[in-house]
Amino acid sequence: MNLAPTSRLRRKPLIALDADHKRIIWLLRTMGAVPRITIAHQLGMHNGALTRLARELLMLEVIEEQGQLSDGQRGRPSVPLALSGRGGYAAGATVHPGWLEIALVDFAGQVIARDATAFDSADPYDFVHAVDQRLRSLTSRTGLMRARFLGLGVAVPGPVVETGPARRHAVDWLHGWRDIDNDQFFEDYFGFPVWVENDATLAALAEYYDSGLIRDCASALLLYVGHGVGGGVIHRRDVMRGEFGNAGDIGRLFRMDAPRPSGIDLLATLRDAGAGIPSLFELESCLETHAGIINAWAERAGNQLGVAANTGVAWLDPGAVILSGSLPRQVLEVLGQHLQQPARWSSALDSLRLPQVHVSRLGGSAVSVGAALLPIHQLGADAIA
Missing domain, CATH: 3.30.420.40 (ATPase, nucleotide binding domain)
Structure with missing residues (x-):
């Protein structure tokens, strides 16, 4: 993947999904594996439309068919649909005093890898350089494809300040982050979609999924x-x-x-x-x-x-x-x-x-896992906005 500095890029989905695709994905994310008939009933869709949409999502590999279920009645057993980890993956990064932590999460919300490396700098440029190097190493080691990368979540310990929603009053040991535009800085450097959020908020997302x-x-x-x-x-x-x-x-x-x-x-x-x-x-x-x-x-x-x-x-x-x-x-x-x-x-x-x-159960890794979940979570959560 190209992790070098580039021109300003706006966040946009790297998987082409329409509103009904997202509704199906969100239903599976919040209900687990369910038969097509349940999806159609829950979302008020006709069977023909759902068949087409499911076929498209299966081709994108964001969902998969699981083992057949029998309801004890005569006829064809139902085949539940579930989210597939093959649909893509995202990364999450955060920095603690003394080390940098990265997590990779697949489309189904499962953690693929965690990585921690020594890091002790208040300079955000040092942070993005280090994340660049660790992401290259992790994706190479795990055999993940660039085309399936959905984005990066960055956790910042500090609240949004009154000068604008893109600036945060980072903690003292990250004082160099206080002067950057969070929405622009990271995407300008990486050249792919980046979401920036408070560390505790991202921990909440991770724990909500993990539990x-x-x-x-x-x-x-x-x-x-x-x-x-x-x-x-x-x-x-x-x-x-x-x-x-x-x-x-x-x-x-x-x-x-x-x-x-x-x-x-x-x-x-x-x-x-x-x-x-x-x-x-x-x-x-x-x-x-x-x-x-x-x-x-x-x-x-x-x-x-x-x-x-x-x-x-x-x-x-x-x-x-x-x-x-x-x-x-x-x-x-x-x-x-x-x-x-x-x-x-x-x-x-x-x-x-x-x-x-x-x-x-996640402990300190909740922040990096939540950061990695955010790009994936937003693909479906947009459907309920």
Whole structure:
């Protein structure tokens, strides 16, 4: 693929799909494998039209036929249709303090590959050069074809600022990103479609897919505990960005000069207790030696996150609350236990339905996986806009 700098290119689908194609794809993405008769009924299509559309999608290899189903009645068994991973793939990239992470995801939403490499620069040009090199290596190693590449998602830790939706107040260790036009910079360099989104929002998308919630509920809230603390909102099975692009920015709820439910705060707490760890990446070495300190922090942070979650539930009434982040799974589990306490969700009406509470299986990789899912997700989500 040509990853060299090029002229301005607008995002556009690399698979030619019309509105009805997208409706079928979205139905399969949210329901799983289903027979043609179910698709026709759900979408209000005549059998002849659906047969033609399905044939076209089969030729594009974005869907596939699965094993026959028998309903126990006489006649021809039904053949379910499902999304096919052969339809294409997308990449997602994000940067952490000390390393760069890339994920590749196929059209069916399955992770093909993950890659992490040392990286320590605040310069966005260094980032795109590094992504260029790693993408070349990954696609060569996995045997993926350039013609099937659907685009790149880039995760940026920082909110959209008032100067415009294309500029973000990136975190301090990515201060060089604050001066770029996110919509233009990456596409001008790469020459293919690029989507740029907040890291916690992309983690929400990844967790929504990975947990299977996309088939069970139409909305979800995500709490993301990394170096900082953030959140994401899924509404009507799509990413909710808000009026100014900052929906889910729960970090503003916690003062910077007070204890916060963030990874940096946990690191400071451990250092105050005598732990000599230089960064969060050595946190696992303290899980046993400082278990009491970590549990006490998790109880306090869990209470803080619980207030944020309960407020979001009161406003949005989501089907699920997801806890994710780059902290070790063991720490996330303890935080999750505090979130799941029945008293957390008590109200004057005991008969209210409450959201499911999930703890991430993806952990820190949720951001890069969500970034890779975004170009693929948008191909179908456009149908519900």
